[in-house]
Amino acid sequence: MARIIVVTSGKGGVGKTTTSASISTGLAKRGHKTVVIDFDVGLRNLDLIMNCERRVVYDFVNVIQGEASLNQALIRDKRVDTLYILPASQTREKEALTREGVERVINELSETFDYIVCDSPAGIEHGALMALYHADEAIVVTNPEVSSVRDSDRILGILQSKSRRAEMGLDPVKEHLLLTRYNPDRVSKGEMLSVGDVEEILAIPLLGVIPESQVVLNASNQGLPVILEEGSDAGQAYEDAVARLLGEEREHRFMTAQKKGFFTRMFKGG
């Protein structure tokens, strides 16, 4: 049985697709057979970040509607051979994702994969609900700003009430907080919420903090999951997050301002 992980946020533009790409790549790199599904029907992006947009023949909606088999639609990643991508349809409506259809595809994938990563669209409408419905775990991607935190809180409520686990009265979906676009300098100036602020408000365990970085933008423009930029702080932060997702203990990094230096700040602050 596969472990099903939804990457969700409520708010758009916070880094769900970047996170889906890196988490799924990280899981696959560690030898777990992983598939990442793009649920963002009509606004397909995952294939760009995974650099497989030119190899899309069939998509998720084709499979749901019986126009293609799963094997025809799954795209094997060129860099990590245990990673597969199921792209979204760019031309269909979100309603094409029927509950029965999604369930059938997830069940079929469950038989052969270790991890199924669901990249949710923004919002709390049909597409987002379909993406989170089957989840065993949820990675709630949040930026350190008030509106993003509010939307994450909303999606956590929906996970508690509208997921399959909630509806069937099973153990609740395991929630993880992933703070992205974190800029310690701006936090120390009071322009951003701190990790502590966000943790305190949302009251769920912290999976990781991804620092704001030019590397993230460059990598996604090149079609490279940032976790493969192994020298970058963002890449290492995702690597840590994957390790924690698999149960390893890792200390949190990249949470304090770099330039000033740790010791100067310590002594100055008394």
Added chain:
Amino acid sequence: MTDTASTGVQQSFQFKSANVSLTALELYYFDNDEFETNLREKINQAPGFFKDIPLIISLEKYEGLDSELDFFKIIGTCRRHNIQVIGVRGGNEDQRRLARGASLALLPGSGQREKPQEPEATAEPESEPQTGQPTGPAPARIINHPVRSGQQIHAPEGDVIVLGPVQAGAEILAAGNIHVYGPLRGRALAGIHGGESARIFCQSLEAELVSIAGHYKISEDLQDNGWKNAVQIQLRDDLLVVTPLDKA
């Protein structure tokens, strides 16, 4: 052939619990002529009120002789004035035997509780509260997890207790009190059915809105007093008063 219910035939009726308010005639003694004279006087004061009403005869204050207690006469006199006697309340065993003889229903006295005569009450212990019997306070709703933005907790009776935060965009509605053992960042409306004695308690007041029995304050008006502190909020002379919990 014998069991129509199990053969799928719809039953012709169903028993439901009902709660009706009735007029009682408290009888001190009975003399038919006097009874009719007094009854006529009362009816003349409010003819509309007495027309076709169901009436019970209360025997709890009856001081006359049992032998004078002629229910047939009472029923007949009342019926002449378009009043339907349906039963008696209270009374001793002899009086109740006479009432039963006149085909009247027997209701327990207001001071005493009749031994369970209704087999239905035992067959359905979870049925609605029995008529006229006071019920205990409604149980509180206890919420063990954070109440998230967009979620609503509604307690049409009783209190709500939240062990965790109530987030911005969440809403708690309670007929009784609201206790939040965490920050109250959303909306809390206590005493929604007009309960002016309801209160709101929270570990940290950061609410968007608080309301007791329809009297409300929004976040802007809460900033000056007890903001981000443990407080209780209550209604005093139609004003919401916020007091720190450590000074209560």
